[in-house]
Amino acid sequence: DAKTTQPPSMDCAEGRAANLPCNHSTISGNEYVYWYRQIHSQGPQYIIHGLKNNETNEMASLIITEDRKSSTLILPHATLRDTAVYYCIVRLLYGQNFVFGPGTRLSVLP
Amino acid sequence: EAGVAQSPRYKIIEKRQSVAFWCNPISGHATLYWYQQILGQGPKLLIQFQNNGVVDDSQLPKDRFSAERLKGVDSTLKIQPAKLEDSAVYLCASSPRARGETQYFGPGTRLLVL
Numbered sequence: 001d002a003k004t005t006q007p008p009s010m011d012c013a014e015g016r017a018a019n020l021p022c023n024h025s026t027i028s029g030n031e032y033v034y035w036y037r038q039i040h041s042q043g044p045q046y047i048i049h050g051l052k053n054n055e056t057n058e059m060a061s062l063i064i065t066e067d068r069k070s071s072t073l074i075l076p077h078a079t080l081r082d083t084a085v086y087y088c089i090v091r092l093l094y095g096q097n098f099v100f101g102p103g104t105r106l107s108v109l110p
Numbered sequence: 111e112a113g114v115a116q117s118p119r120y121k122i123i124e125k126r127q128s129v130a131f132w133c134n135p136i137s138g139h140a141t142l143y144w145y146q147q148i149l150g151q152g153p154k155l156l157i158q159f160q161n162n163g164v165v166d167d168s169q170l171p172k173d174r175f176s177a178e179r180l181k182g183v184d185s186t187l188k189i190q191p192a193k194l195e196d197s198a199v200y201l202c203a204s205s206p207r208a209r210g211e212t213q214y215f216g217p218g219t220r221l222l223v224l
Contacts, residue, residue, distance in 0.1 A: 034212075042215075044153065046212045064165070097143075098213060100154070102151055103148065
């Protein structure tokens, strides 16, 4: 079973920041938080991952709370192409498989 | 760098027929995964190969599903005989090392069993 809880769906206005929450209250000290997204009719695409420090790359930012029980994926300026299902996954960096939950369906509205 | 290739993209068959899917991973990636994704759900791992050996097939319904990875490169996933509940997207992914830092997914094969 997935170790994370995400809202089933969210809307965001085009050009605004999209903030996708994820709860992982049972995360262990050496487990990372990963985010993938799946655009319609495509395979999942890696976005970002982190352990406890906030992370940023060209796609998104990942904010992890100090107690590591929750995190937020931020798409700073959402576009229509960001409409997708976003998956939050908790796992060790190596040695574990990815377990996908149902994710959050993000709809970016014009 | 070419991504993970899969074929066919779509397949429609009748129940009790057999079907096969093909995957070509990213060049040099030692690990290959097959996932099943039922509509509205996240992908579920079916089988994992490290080179041409099976690492994990605990969730593969072995009475009807089989997979092989000859020469540690391409892989095929077969269903024989198919059931209605096998209707799903079958995703192939690869990574440079076993259960590594990240996985790269192909576009998937959408199977409809009538």
